[in-house]
Amino acid sequence: MTTLNGQDPTLGNRAASATLWGGVNMALGRVVQFATTIIVARLMAPEHFGALAVAIVVQTVATNMAELGATASLARGTGDPDKIAPTVFSIALVTSGIMTASAIVLAPSLAAAFDDPAATPVIQVLSITILLQGIGAVPSTMVWREFLQKPRVVVDLCSLVTVLVLVVPMALDGWGAMALAWSRVGGQLVAMAGYWMITPKRYAPGFDRVAAVEILRLGMPLAMANLVVFVTLNVDYLLIGRMLDPTALGLYLLAFNLAGLPSSVITAVIRATAVPTFGRLYSEGTLGALASKFVTGVSYCAFPISAMVTALAHPLIVTAYGGAWAPAGIALATLGVFGATRILVELFADLSVGAGRTGWLFWVQVAWLATLTPALFLGITWWGIAGAGIAHAAVACLVVIPVYVTSLTSVLHTSAWKLLRGSIRPLVAASLAGAAAWLATQGMANPAMALAAGTLVGSVLYVLLTFRQGQQLVAEVRGLLRVKAGTPGPSIAGRPESAGQR
Incomplete structure (x- = not known):
């Protein structure tokens, strides 16, 4: 019909419903996130946010390169997920693991580039989220692909509440920027588990050479574009930190x-x-x-x-x-x-x-x-x-x-x-x-x-x-x-x- x-009216119906629930999700999420930032800002000094800024730059760039844009093929909704999802999972898992290890090893040099040595342990802790996002890449993309925004509200809200529950006592205990880093790791862990629970179908890692070629043909330009755009959106942090x-x-x-x-x-x-x-x-x-x-x-x-x-x-x-x-x-x-x-x-x-x-x-x-x-x-x-x-x-x-x-x-x-x-x-x-x-x-x-x-x-x-x-x-x-x-x-x-x- x-x-x-x-x-196809089914697409319109599903998109309208998903957009509605996506709006509810974002509204709730941003309220919790905004409240968390207000609380933390009144408990911490501005320089602690500076160390977090350095770590976020590294995490963001690594995360968006970690799966080489492979999830784009799955997200578009035009291919058979049974054929491409296992290969996407393998690519995301391997590359996110490499990026996590690299961020941990290179953290001192990366912090020095921003002229903020105190950011080194923050980068190392926050890099754990790169691996967690790689593990949850396929489930989260399947939730996105199939317009499952209603159950996603619960998952994302639980993740944000986890961050709030962890960061406040840590900040009060004097953890500084590490409180911000560890709370984000906890929130990402909850999100990863939640996506695995609500995904319409679970896939194990696998590899299909033909599928991999098509996945990377679409994904690699997107990954490179994402890398440049996130460097673009974070070069200000680098310059401000140095200057x-x-x-x-x-x-x-x-x-x-x-x-x-x-x-x-x-x-x-x-x-x-x-x-x-x-x-x-x-x-x-x-x-x-x-x-x-x-x-x-x-x-x-x-x-x-x-x-x-x-x-x-x-x-x-x-x-x-x-x-x-x-x-x-x-x-x-x-x-x-x-x-x-x-x-x-x-x-x-x-x-x-x-x-x-x-x-x-x-x-x-x-x-x-x-x-x-x-x-x-x-x-x-x-x-x-x-x-x-x-x-x-x-x-x-x-x-x-x-x-x-x-x-x-x-x-x-x-x-x-x-x-x-x-x-x-x-x-x-x-x-x-x-x-x-x-x-x-x-x-x-x-x-x-x-x-x-x-x-x-x-x-x-x-x-x-x-x-x-x-x-x-x-x-x-x-x-x-x-x-x-x-x-x-x-x-x-x-x-x-x-x-x-x-």
Whole structure:
């Protein structure tokens, strides 16, 4: 059975349900994570967060190289998992083990590169999570592939609660950055066990040479692109650690994580279903007609949040973490702009993976890194941690987004105007709302009152300026829910804007 657009309604139903539960998962997860950060920030000094930042850089780069992008073939949902999952498991297990061992052995040198020797044991402990993620790579991908977001809520929430339960007594006992590292290991262990319990089918390691060739053909460019993008997103930590001091790095880490909170929530909700949905839509020939709708929806949600973070950076930092962290506010103000652009970049990358076009992603990331590194050096030299935020925002807006749009238009056979036109109104409205929120808080001495007043003013103005577009988006969501419930309504695709296929 298909809809009027020729799309399988089962995919729309499953994607809608998974997106709903993915949103619930992210909302609960971010609330717990935010609460944990607030508690820990009031128990630890900024330099402890600096040591954690160094360890996270190493862990992130190693994790995203560990399975060589092999899970992408499994996640797309277009192949037989019985044929490819055992080989994916073997690749992930071997490479994650090598990466874990390498991180442990090279930890002193890696910490020295950041000019923070205290980070050595933190890197070694946190590297355990690389192996745990490799062991759970196939189960977690199968949960993703089959849209099992409802049981995943329980797993992810248990993982986050484990982190909270472990980190607080350790921090009170004076463990410092090691409390942050060991609590993350505990949380990852719980997550790995949970995915093995809820996966629709369990696989043992195996190896098929033909499957391995196809897996690595798709996965290796993605792995290389991921390596470059995570180096890109962490080169600021390296430069700040070398050019400033651990306290500045800790302040910047807190600001970067807070600025990235909206983007992490929205992209995580999208990625709950994005790659498997985009992969199936591409196979059906409807992905090209839908890309602009995804861009519009993401922009509508992301831009106002980032505008509020930018406009209310100082009262937000002080209200959440206390006056000791106030110097991080200036970095948060500039990083808020980068948060919005990062959401679009993540969506563009998922569209490319869904279409099976991963090769050019690597070169996009190379261009990003090549332009960001000198920009960061100059920004940090001139303006300290605030300059790092300025560099991120400038490069993302002036280089990365244009390059992505140029590449995507050729892959999806559309124009830049069609792809981005739905995001123009949210961008203008969010900018005006942010300016109004900032003006409303000038002269207010109480940070909490300023945060509340600015949020209210900015939110109301944004809703008024985008009311008609918001109504249209709500109508489309209701249409999705009617289809999910089995009543007549538009398909998940809506009506294609043109007859062309992307």
